[in-house]
Amino acid sequence: MRIDVITIFPDYMAPLREALLGKAIERERISVGVHDLRGWTHDVHRAVDDSPYGGGPGMVMKPQVWGEALDEVCAGSDSPPRLVVPTPAGSPFTQQTAVRWSEEPWLVFACGRYEGIDQRVMDDAARRMPVEEVSIGDYVLVGGEVAALTMIESVVRLLPGVLGNPASAEQDSFSDGLLEGPCYTRPEAWRDLPVPDVLRSGNHAAIDRWRRYQALERTWQRRPDLLEALSDDELDRADRAR
Numbered sequence: 001m002r003i004d005v006i007t008i009f010p011d012y013m014a015p016l017r018e019a020l021l022g023k024a025i026e027r028e029r030i031s032v033g034v035h036d037l038r039g040w041t042h043d044v045h046r047a048v049d050d051s052p053y054g055g056g057p058g059m060v061m062k063p064q065v066w067g068e069a070l071d072e073v074c075a076g077s078d079s080p081p082r083l084v085v086p087t088p089a090g091s092p093f094t095q096q097t098a099v100r101w102s103e104e105p106w107l108v109f110a111c112g113r114y115e116g117i118d119q120r121v122m123d124d125a126a127r128r129m130p131v132e133e134v135s136i137g138d139y140v141l142v143g144g145e146v147a148a149l150t151m152i153e154s155v156v157r158l159l160p161g162v163l164g165n166p167a168s169a170e171q172d173s174f175s176d177g178l179l180e181g182p183c184y185t186r187p188e189a190w191r192d193l194p195v196p197d198v199l200r201s202g203n204h205a206a207i208d209r210w211r212r213y214q215a216l217e218r219t220w221q222r223r224p225d226l227l228e229a230l231s232d233d234e235l236d237r238a239d240r241a242r
């Protein structure tokens, strides 16, 4: 998978070179390009923003600069990339989105700042490539870089050979529609807090049942919406699968 990120703060993307993601690059599971949007400015001030039409607070990112950047970054392949534009006004990014994008050969992330990117940039790009405007949650960030890092990590971890233990990705939270239950490790007692006996029993059928119950209870308590989204059949299947 090829990943390109366009941003006015390229150093913000430094975590891509660390740890798991850094290893994926070293092992050539992914190639990552980070591009400074100001490289496509032509004025002495290297301006990327301007006042919003219709008035209102803040500034809007100029279409000309983004247009030239996307023309160059998204060129050079038989098939175009999927363009991902983080925005608070986007469709929800979910684990299902990450799974779908993990099949893509090439993702380009357009990281906006200020009040966002002139809409015509996405409208023009959509004429020659798939474009998705996505939100990572119902809160407002200052720019798209943290959202891009979040989405890139959740996608890349799904690629073959990236996670040390591929089973982790297969048993992801949300993958069966439920939250993960609690986890424990040594010591058996810590600050007078014990590990549930069943987990040390060696009875794997009982352990599975306990974990299923914990996942259902936690989902019911913290994310009842996930249970509503599950049909009875899916709930039964989730119950059987755990």
Ligand SMILES: COc1cccc(Cn2ccc3ccc(-c4cc(N)[nH]n4)cc32)c1
Residues within 6 Å of the ligand: 086, 087, 088, 089, 111, 112, 113, 114, 115, 116, 117, 134, 135, 136, 137, 138, 139, 140, 141, 142, 143, 144, 145, 147
């Ligand atoms: C576009 O509308 C906006 C309204 C108020 C502030 C901002 C700031 N901002 C600029 C670019 C940008 C990209 C992504 C996000 C973002 C995504 C999520 N889930 N929260 N926040 C926020 C961004 C934008």
